[in-house]
Amino acid sequence: MTDKPTVPSAGLRRDIEILEVLAGHGDDRDADGFGVSWIAQRLGREKSQVSRALRALELEGMVERDPITRRYRLGWRLFALAARTQHARLVQVAAPYLRGLATAFDEDAYLCVLRGNLVLTLMSVPSSRVYHRVWEGISVPLLMAAAGRSLVADWDDQRIRELLRATTLPSGLDSAVSGTEEWLADLAHVRSCGYAVTDVELEDSKAGVSAPVRDHRGLITAAISVSVTRTHAAARLDEIGAAVGEAARQLSISLGLVPDGRPVMSPTEGSL
Amino acid sequence: MTDKPTVPSAGLRRDIEILEVLAGHGDDRDADGFGVSWIAQRLGREKSQVSRALRALELEGMVERDPITRRYRLGWRLFALAARTQHARLVQVAAPYLRGLATAFDEDAYLCVLRGNLVLTLMSVPSSRVYHRVWEGISVPLLMAAAGRSLVADWDDQRIRELLRATTLPSGLDSAVSGTEEWLADLAHVRSCGYAVTDVELEDSKAGVSAPVRDHRGLITAAISVSVTRTHAAARLDEIGAAVGEAARQLSISLGLVPDGRPVMSPTEGSL
DNA sequence: AAACTAGGTGCAACTAGCGCAACAGTAGTG
């Protein structure tokens, strides 16, 4: 219909839509699953279709059904598959560094990667302070996360300008984001100092510090970031920045980067 | 064809087969992905079919393709979905306990759940000793893992006998597994002492210690286990057992179990 | 008991996707 090249996407898209609904917001309290009709309505699809699709998904272990409430939730197979992703390996290696940062400053620490123009959080280590929102698996606009600056640090100016031009933020937030020239200056700062400091972070009242993580080829593949409670640590930002930068550097070395100041490869790679 | 009730399973099964192939053995060095033809041959399917399916999967982010080698690997979306699984929450909560055990005894610690008659490892924390095989996402027969005994500790004798009768182990291993009566005695030991000690573990030359983790309803939902190098710790098994049992108890409380000795609900629930 | 809701099923209609075979790239090999 819409696509000229014929790829078997109809069933797949439906299945993934269903999985995405089952994933919910992540922080929802309604984590005890969802019923068939509810999902069908939310997707604007036939009940019967959803019912059958869910049964098939259950057969494959992609979803699980509570035998008494008859509600569906995400299944074990997703976990089993995801554990063998390249991202899983990254998380495995990065975990100690994140924990180190989180305990050293008692602030939330994150590991993020770039997906299109979104920042996907792979792992978060909570501080000891309050109940911690689950950020894993959540994507946020590039401009809203501290990690964003680090992830595009190697892009050339033109590409950055395009990005900033193309991005439209949810209303009311554009004022919080700095202008194009400031961005370019920030990126220069990342390149020279190894870390970025930003005012805007996932939540309000948080500042952010982040640093790029490079793989064995020297390409930026991830970013470590720490969200800093403003009242606590406005003065400490640079101290934390140095620590985040150092952690990112060490993580990069763990990933096979030769600890050398040599120039990186063409940053034009690594797009979507 | 095979199934009388019509569920949309054809495409789904193919997609999951592909994902499973891409997942590889997990510990493989060939983690740089797989080509279309190779996958097609391994699945006994048409190249064209696999090619198109992979493109659809890539469109949805379930797989990623290296732009230069043109090889596919598992994608970010699996990670994003899995992060919002109930298992992810379990791992999040259990992580500190596992790390505590791993560092306290310098042995590998695992978190496992029951899937059918298999033990699925959700998380593993390596000891400091040697290179650590990645067990996350891997399933092993119930009888081969230390966690197995803990996971079925609440089953009644009849169900255990059925399980033991139904299970056929890979040849050469049946001798290492104790007999039916020993098993039943072991389960009684778990119920009274709170932990199980076994001779057989995932790898040779390892003994295993495990303890059941219960959710808020008192049902066994997971197991913590520690694999102990035989030469090192034959005498320490009971000391470690006590620690594992205590960790499992604390984790259960973190999951909402009221720290009470009250009888659990019907153990007949919680099957596949 | 009717009136609701939530989930599942039977079946004809239809279209998505299968499989073949031909095509386009890329790489060795001499």
Next chain:
DNA sequence: CACTACTGTTGCGCTAGTTGCACCTAGTTT
């Protein structure tokens, strides 16, 4: 360079799998 040997993509007719409707069953509320 053509020659062989790959791997991956695509056009297209035909069939089988999926869809959507209407009709069920089962549980809960009034």
